Amino acid sequence: MAKVLIVDDEPRVRQLMRRHLEHSGHELYDAEDAQAALDAMVQVPCDVIYCDIQMPGRDGLWLTAELRKLYPMSAVVLATGVSSVPPQISMQAGVLAYLVKPFTRQALLTALDTAVRWVEDTRTHGPKAEDQGDNVTDWLDELKEL
DSSP: OOEEEEEOSOHHHHHHHHHHHGGGSSEEEEESSHHHHHHHHHHSOOSEEEEESOOSSSOHHHHHHHHHHHOTTSEEEEEESOTTSOHHHHHHTTOSEEEESSOOHHHHHHHHHHHHHHHHHHHHHOOOGGGTTSHHHHHHHHHHHO
């Protein structure tokens, strides 16, 4: 069972995501902004973080960079209502998936499954020495080859 943190400034979005994920068997937490997310991670380090990109104050890309530094064994899934942010930008931050709102329940669950598998693999095998800065991208490439 993974611990999942949902970070979005819109309460209705957080509630909807919780409803979609509540039967997944994972522990769910939420935060309304980047600072609240960092505070929550200090209290309960989560395995998977769903993070909205556009939020008041510090945005999701800033939060992702902080999470990757402080919690490199946690997986990040970015979500946004703006489709003009190219996925390659978010992938450089070390995220596992990129969801454009409105996304389907199935897309959310698929991203969760991918993230949980990455966390389990990383915790079992650890990050590779040669690609510690970008082990997420390499892991995704390895999955494509299977």
